Amino acid sequence: MAMPTRLQQEIAERILQLVRDDALSAGAWLNENATARRLGVSRTPVRAALDHLAEQGIVRRQLNKGIEILKLPVAADSALPPEAIELAMVRLAHERENGLLPDEVSELEVMRRYELGRPEAQKLLARLADLDMVERKAGYGWRFLHEPRDKRLRDESYRFRMIVEPMAMLEPGFHLDPGWIAEMRARHAEALQRPWRESSSIAFYEMNADFHEGLAAGTGNRYFHSAVRRQNQLRRLSNYDWGLGFERVQVNCMEHLGMLDHLEAGENEVASALMRSHLLRASKLRLGTKPAEPTA
Structure with a gap:
């Protein structure tokens, strides 16, 4: 399927808006000439826009009859589930x-x-x-802004993180605010109790990202913090496409909580070693290998 031009996309959207304004539905018909007149453009771009809509299964061109509407994208005011x-x-x-x-x-x-x-x-x-x-x-x-999943880039990312993130905990002056620690514990506990759904991967990843960024911020060194934030941006879509189910969520949360235990006890070297093991194990997982299954 050829990519439509910007003009074809714009006219296609204007055609759909006309259909909604006229309260047309599946089974109604459009006339190419009349549509062009209403939009104030020539027939050529209208024809191309209708062909684009036909490729998407929204309309169908019928010889000597016109353009039949097959379906429409959900109307703007349609009620959709909260998630x-x-x-x-x-x-x-x-x-x-x-x-x-x-x-x-x-x-x-x-x-x-x-x-x-x-x-x-x-x-x-x-x-x-x-x-x-x-x-x-x-x-x-x-x-x-980022390339699709690439195993080589993912491996490079984890190699980089295994150097940076464990060492962050050993920085002079490393400190975590007790309020942040309490918030992280509460969010991890909630993640462990919440039923797993297909959309749960988003909240889980954002909590995970906040955990790693918070540890980097604890160094007081803007370079550590910036590096971890950038890594989180680069791997966000891959982690939204979560295929490892709730079992891996449980492992992840428990490993995070274990690190917090040692950091609160002043055992930063132990926490640093746990972070490296945590990242090493994660680097060997394959995200997006299958749809996430709901888990009670």
């Missing part, structure tokens, strides 16, 4: 990390692929942008 955006983000992560999404994507494509209304698609893309995972293109659409 719809989280589920869409998990599925987007899986498709991106497995080479099923190109480097650039449109809002319309996000709406269609993940059955979202426009507000939900905009929130999802804005959230990805806030996390430095995508950026808005100058004219139209969005661009991913």
Whole structure:
């Protein structure tokens, strides 16, 4: 399927808005000439935009009849489950990390692929942008900022982390605020008690990222903190595409809590050794190998 041009994408979205404004539904018909007149453009880009919608299964061109509407992306005011955006983000992560999404994507494509209304698609893309995972293109659409899953890059990341993160705990003046430690313990306890769902990988990863960033911040050294934050940005989508189930979540949480125990006791060298073992074991896991199964 050829990538549509920016103009074709824009006109496709305007056609869908006309359909909604006219309260049309599946089974209704569009006229190419009339649509072009209403949009104030020539027939050529309208024809190309309709072909783009046809490739997505939204419309179908019928010889000597016109354009039949087959289905529409979810309307903007449709009621969606509360976790719809989280589920869409998990599925987007899986498709991106497995080479099923190109480097650039449109809002319309996000709406269609993940059955979202426009507000939900905009929130999802804005959230990805806030996390430095995508950026808005100058004219139209969005661009991913990082490459899809690559084993060589993942191995390099863990080798780097195994050098930096264990040593952070041995920095002179390393200190953790008791309030942060209490918050981390509470969040890990909640993660262990919460039923595991497909969308749980997002909250789990963000808690995990906050744990590692918090330890780096405890050094008081901006270079440690910046390095760990950057690593978390680079591996975010891969970890949203979690395929290891709840058992690995339990192991991860218990290892984190064990490190906190030793740090509170002033046994930083032990905690440092535990961090290196923690990262070494994690480096040998393969994320995204299968869909996460709900666990009670």
